Amino acid sequence: MSEAFEPVTPLQTIGHATARVDAIERVNGSAKYSRDIKLPGMLYARVLRSPHPHARILSIDTSAASALPGVRAVITHENAQIVWGSGSISGGRQYSDPSKDATLHRRYIFNNPARHVGDSIAAVAAVDRHTAEHALSLIKVAYEQLPFVLEPEAALADAAPKVWPEGNVCPDFRNNLEPMVSNAGDIDAGFAAADEVFEGRYDTAFIHNAQMEPRCALAHWEGDKLTLYTPSQGISNCRHDTARDLGLEDHQVRIVCNYMGGGFGNKNQNQDTDLIAATLSKRANAPVMLEMSRREDWLGVHGRWPTVQYYKIGVKQDGTLTAMQMRAYSGMGPYRKNSGGLSGMEAYACEHRARAIFPVYTNRTTSGNFRGPSEPHGFFGIESMMDDVAFRIGMDPVQFTLKNMLRPTDAQPFTNYSLEDCIVRGAELFDWSTRRQATPGSDPGAIKRGAGFAFMMFRAGVGSSSAIVRVDSKGHYTLFVGVTDIGPGAKTTMGMIAAEALGVPLAQVDVVAGDTDRCPYSVGESGSRTTIMTGYAVVEAAKDLKQQLATQGMPIGNAVLIASATPQPTTDGKSRQCFGAHFVEVEVDTQLGTTRISKYVAVHESGRIINPQTTRDQIRGAIIQGIGQALYEDLHYDPASGQPLTPGYYRARHLTHADIPPIEVDFIEVDDGYGPFGAKTAGEAGIIMAPAAVANAIFNATGKRMTSLPITRNKILEAHA
Amino acid sequence: MSAQDDHCEKTDSVVQYLDPRAQSRRDFLQHTGTAVVASAALGSVSMQASQAVPLDVAASALTQLNLTVNGRAQQLLVDPRWTLVEVLRDQLDLTGTKIGCNRSECGACTVLLNGQPVYACSQLAVWADGMEVQTVEGLAQNGRLSPLQQAFVDHNGPQCGFCTSGQLMSATALLRNNPSPDAAQVRMALVGNLCRCSNYMAIVEAVVATGANA
Numbered sequence: 061m062s063e064a065f066e067p068v069t070p071l072q073t074i075g076h077a078t079a080r081v082d083a084i085e086r087v088n089g090s091a092k093y094s095r096d097i098k099l100p101g102m103l104y105a106r107v108l109r110s111p112h113p114h115a116r117i118l119s120i121d122t123s124a125a126s127a128l129p130g131v132r133a134v135i136t137h138e139n140a141q142i143v144w145g146s147g148s149i150s151g152g153r154q155y156s157d158p159s160k161d162a163t164l165h166r167r168y169i170f171n172n173p174a175r176h177v178g179d180s181i182a183a184v185a186a187v188d189r190h191t192a193e194h195a196l197s198l199i200k201v202a203y204e205q206l207p208f209v210l211e212p213e214a215a216l217a218d219a220a221p222k223v224w225p226e227g228n229v230c231p232d233f234r235n236n237l238e239p240m241v242s243n244a245g246d247i248d249a250g251f252a253a254a255d256e257v258f259e260g261r262y263d264t265a266f267i268h269n270a271q272m273e274p275r276c277a278l279a280h281w282e283g284d285k286l287t288l289y290t291p292s293q294g295i296s297n298c299r300h301d302t303a304r305d306l307g308l309e310d311h312q313v314r315i316v317c318n319y320m321g322g323g324f325g326n327k328n329q330n331q332d333t334d335l336i337a338a339t340l341s342k343r344a345n346a347p348v349m350l351e352m353s354r355r356e357d358w359l360g361v362h363g364r365w366p367t368v369q370y371y372k373i374g375v376k377q378d379g380t381l382t383a384m385q386m387r388a389y390s391g392m393g394p395y396r397k398n399s400g401g402l403s404g405m406e407a408y409a410c411e412h413r414a415r416a417i418f419p420v421y422t423n424r425t426t427s428g429n430f431r432g433p434s435e436p437h438g439f440f441g442i443e444s445m446m447d448d449v450a451f452r453i454g455m456d457p458v459q460f461t462l463k464n465m466l467r468p469t470d471a472q473p474f475t476n477y478s479l480e481d482c483i484v485r486g487a488e489l490f491d492w493s494t495r496r497q498a499t500p501g502s503d504p505g506a507i508k509r510g511a512g513f514a515f516m517m518f519r520a521g522v523g524s525s526s527a528i529v530r531v532d533s534k535g536h537y538t539l540f541v542g543v544t545d546i547g548p549g550a551k552t553t554m555g556m557i558a559a560e561a562l563g564v565p566l567a568q569v570d571v572v573a574g575d576t577d578r579c580p581y582s583v584g585e586s587g588s589r590t591t592i593m594t595g596y597a598v599v600e601a602a603k604d605l606k607q608q609l610a611t612q613g614m615p616i617g618n619a620v621l622i623a624s625a626t627p628q629p630t631t632d633g634k635s636r637q638c639f640g641a642h643f644v645e646v647e648v649d650t651q652l653g654t655t656r657i658s659k660y661v662a663v664h665e666s667g668r669i670i671n672p673q674t675t676r677d678q679i680r681g682a683i684i685q686g687i688g689q690a691l692y693e694d695l696h697y698d699p700a701s702g703q704p705l706t707p708g709y710y711r712a713r714h715l716t717h718a719d720i721p722p723i724e725v726d727f728i729e730v731d732d733g734y735g736p737f738g739a740k741t742a743g744e745a746g747i748i749m750a751p752a753a754v755a756n757a758i759f760n761a762t763g764k765r766m767t768s769l770p771i772t773r774n775k776i777l778e779a780h781a
Numbered sequence: 782m783s784a785q786d787d788h789c790e791k792t793d794s795v796v797q798y799l800d801p802r803a804q805s806r807r808d809f810l811q812h813t814g815t816a817v818v819a820s821a822a823l824g825s826v827s828m829q830a831s832q833a834v835p836l837d838v839a840a841s842a843l844t845q846l847n848l849t850v851n852g853r854a855q856q857l858l859v860d861p862r863w864t865l866v867e868v869l870r871d872q873l874d875l876t877g878t879k880i881g882c883n884r885s886e887c888g889a890c891t892v893l894l895n896g897q898p899v900y901a902c903s904q905l906a907v908w909a910d911g912m913e914v915q916t917v918e919g920l921a922q923n924g925r926l927s928p929l930q931q932a933f934v935d936h937n938g939p940q941c942g943f944c945t946s947g948q949l950m951s952a953t954a955l956l957r958n959n960p961s962p963d964a965a966q967v968r969m970a971l972v973g974n975l976c977r978c979s980n981y982m983a984i985v986e987a988v989v990a991t992g993a994n995a
Contacts, residue, residue, distance in 0.1 A: 089877020321943030684979035
């Protein structure tokens, strides 16, 4: 199956494990994160949040708060009506201005009615954070509590409380209250052709991104120019969104984010905190630092959408798929911040398919992007379902996958295809045929061992971004890229790509990033796009500079040579994907309900790996997050009161040092001729398979199909009761 | 809040059994009493569990505090309600110590107090009067990274870097007591330091390598 590509070997800089260019600042405490920055005369801001899941504000009295010595500004929905465009988008299309304009269900920085516990009500700026908090306690709000709904399926019942007057299906980008539908072939003909038809229901929990750095925003005005020091996965998008929401031109907003304490999709775009800090700062005529508590961060931003997924699958006796049908519900909270999509079905080849996904409003906290926004929960559903189908027709799930997975066709060629290579190599490294129980649950004794498998492909498309590179007369290069290193090492990766393309050592290249006034547009640290898109712009800018050097020679004295690039690459109509296969062995204690992972093998093809060290660690970290999603993490609500019960690290039960299993990561490297030196997506790919692989391993160990994430101790004990 | 903790959190977690600091958090809650309970209670108007401040108490008189921070004697005037991490970050500008949760869950604020790792978010600064504090800024000597810091550079210890100073401080305390720990010992010593990038394997590899080279 392997195509004829040159074997990938390390280049001069690329392909070698390389310490981060800013590693020393990261270990000696000198790296300045947004909350570490202080400006003279800086005020501190705090946000008052709704204690109710759904309540109309009848009146709000801020007089006592305003009168408190040290308070400099108080804002509410009455005196600060600012639309937060990225907070609620018809169609959930994150980067579409027309969709944000079309949105009927506008989200403001303060909303009336409040639609979830934690919705913003008011904000205060004061001379110190204690005074600001004291002032919050003096704001008197009279609420009329309204009926609320927490679960997406319940929210679609006729008698359900309405989160918005039009109903609880989130509108599409034309403001029609319609599900996301995609059909192909003839689903009835597909089921008619099947020898057997199987059905299943799977559900997944809301989980919070839970990055270590809580949201904050430091706003500072000089005339009509706003500077925001704010944690952002995409300073260019944050600037554009903030300018649009405040009625400014892009150039009037400067976003600075040099170091960022993780995001995993939580810090895309701008946040209402950016707008609130900017508004308070304008009114108080002083810099304002708004800090969110951990609990606020949990409830005031977003996490992965919870889902309910129904599948119906038609299959021939020989294992060939004939029909795939899915109906699903994604709980979006009261605002549609992102798509609510579910991926996975498209990884299978099947002519007849039907899919309808309902993004549904509820009075839980808002849902949005989390590393692989539509993927890990979608792949958990479909790959659990397919594992079940394979079991029921007596096939090894790996063989079932090899028979049914999507492959290149004449109609849809790929830039390269190594999914089968990943699966075959993973099965070998893991020793699949030995570790898998031929009969699920047959391991004798209370502690049962078994093995599971999952696979994926994930988009690695090319796209436009920008870079500028400069050389001075001393032969020192400076690269300007609008990236932020949110953890994966973007500054280092960009420097390595530049050094390689320029043919100079990495030490000769300075990387300037994280500041919209100093750097050109970059796509943002979402969709695993930075390496491919901004990296490709770096390559093109470097090519241009080399050409200038060849014709003009090195600059002399104070002169510099500068090249910029905003390429518009394409894949010539081919599909470009990264690929992976994960194999997991678990030991399930059927008396205690605990699941221990005893072996984990991950094989990925992410094109050429720029920095093997940081890429390996990204994959390992993503797998650990995925194991957390599989086994532990949840945001419980009290159904009677609508109150969230588990917003925090202890309560949502994140994995610690003590929980980490051995994880082996192996890369198949290919240079398909696209992207920067053939690099593809990696960061999000790692999390996609973990929940499905762990769940399938638990089935193989116990013979019990666990259909609800997280697969907690209680659920395992219930299955064995 | 403590009742909620006991019933709702991490029933299948090992942390509460392994992390001695889990106990000190409860002590802390008892010390600060009703203020914290009120601010974290379900449905309370303020969600600022972060700042355990009695809301009905006006700014109290400043009090003198003597600390030795990274080997240097410091005389400070502090508000008795300020936490140690606030004083380090706001008064001494030692911002390498981070605030991740401000409630003893994540360990990002870990510093050494008389050589012992503590969560600086859950220590009132006045409790540290007369004591020695070491922060991440105090690890390098004469501009040279400590062997542990260098191992974090070499082994990609930080991803986003926000938990790194806390991991470094817990590991520094471990290495003083046990110069060549194995991976299991490192994991136990660092169990109170969360890393949401989940870079746990690289962190443990860095600490083990430091010990092996000692």
